[in-house]
Amino acid sequence: MTEYPQRDIFFVSNSVDELGGVTSWSHQMARLFTENGHRVHVVGITEPAVVQELGELLYPTTTLYDVHPPRVGSARGLKGRLNVAERKLRAERAAGMREQAAKLTALFRAAHPGAVVIVTQVWAMEWVELADTTGLTVIGMSHESFGYCKKTSRFRRVQKHYKDVDRMLALTREDADRWIGQGMNNASFMPNPIPFMPGVPSPRTENVVVSVGRLHDQKGIDMLLDAWAEVVPRHPDWRLRIYGSGEDEDEEILKKQCTALGLDDSVDWMGRTSDVPSALRGGSVFVLPSRGEGFPLALMEAMAAALACAAFDCAPGVHEIIHDGEDGLLANLGNIGELARRLDTLLSDRTLRDTMGDAARTNIQRYTADEIVRKWENLFAFLER
CATH class of the missing domain: 3.40.50.2000 (Glycogen Phosphorylase B;)
Structure with missing residues (x-):
């Protein structure tokens, strides 16, 4: 240095x-x-x-x-x-x-x-x-x-x-x-800055979408569940892994929503993790459904791990990090159907996932x-x- x-x-x-x-x-x-x-x-x-x-x-x-x-x-x-x-x-x-x-x-x-x-x-x-x-x-x-x-x-x-x-x-x-x-x-x-730059990127071999963040209203997990309910019928072989914890009441509300939407067989509640790199290596796509962010570290971590990302365009930091259409896909904030379509696009096309994931890992190194x-x-x- x-x-x-x-x-x-x-x-x-x-x-x-x-x-x-x-x-x-x-x-x-x-x-x-x-x-x-x-x-x-x-x-x-x-x-x-x-x-x-x-x-x-x-x-x-x-x-x-x-x-x-x-x-x-x-x-x-x-x-x-x-x-x-x-x-x-x-x-x-x-x-x-x-x-x-x-x-x-x-x-x-x-x-x-x-x-x-x-x-x-x-x-x-x-x-x-x-x-x-x-x-x-x-x-x-x-x-x-x-x-x-x-x-x-x-x-x-x-x-x-x-x-x-x-x-x-x-x-x-x-x-x-x-x-x-x-x-x-x-x-x-x-x-x-990027929290870490893993030496080995995700192999992107698992049919897993990863979310990492607190179980809090700001992080929009409720909107993610609604979007996933639209996605999973088209992709029944994919799973959504949600890493994070929150207040007991918040977790209970979200898990009840998951059950009510019939998603219990396709959603894994992973709890807090101290090993984010391993969590990301186990996925092929990352999703950021937040209502508000600054310069989201989890999104940078996912791109460093070479995951293609779908996110709500909830802040300047998000559309500065993601080059829409090049290394990830953005949806208008709160448009659940649009986020679902962005996820559907990534889950349907492995070549696109790989191309965007590789571009993400390269582009995020400017930070x-x-x-x-x-x-x-x-x-x-x-x-x-």
Whole structure:
């Protein structure tokens, strides 16, 4: 790897070991920066509800709170302002935030000149902005598309808490331009690197469609099941393997839907996996049915494994990763019949699957770890001027 000036780099997230793509990305980048000679520290605000196993780490981690900070209601309106219990809880939370932000200040003050703070989630930024970041470069990130973020409470919080950071990073140029259009003139973009580049691609010999993702509404598994109900009568020798877990209630609802659609004989619920490469090697097609994404790691992993992919075009990151018709097939978001037809096309034509899978493995290498680290290093140098 190219040598770069050594820095202290802090990743600050909601949690150190929360289940999800942001955590996986944070630790991938922390490892890459550590291997590049930087001093990395990963900080989480609180313990998560659902944990992912991280294995042995090459860098320290810190979690600020022993217990989750108090959740408070809205202070809007006369009722909110006069609610004594809520006012007390809000005051306790504010005092606790200042106390925990002081821990961040202590970490930051011990850093060498040129240190960088990368805030991966806007909730965590509420603590960072209470800390003393004098002399540090602060970068705030949104790991979801502009369109999906705009439908959530995070949209206003990004505008509020990231407006004064040195750089606010979206995942694509298209989303950065949309943030700039909202007055975020510090916005730019940084794509994700490929999580891994397997030495051996999938042989694509099994009649298996693979899905990898949390069993959560955002990931659209309910729409995938509806699409699969249209596909499987034409391809009864194919199976759908769904890797991932979620809240017990969510899993139960999805499995009841599967049974109601008569799909129990063609759908395998695989649960969480710590070996995504092996899961992908066991398939010939990958499907991404999400309602919202940023720059989906699972899609990049599947393409690196040489799987042809079908996906809802739910975000700029998706149609930037997939070249529709060349290395995968896109369907309009929410159009279940169209997604079913895309899957039918891939399942019906092995030559097409192989051609698209090979193209996917080649094309996705524009997001290699070395290339993305180089982009980060150039950004650090630019912001330090």
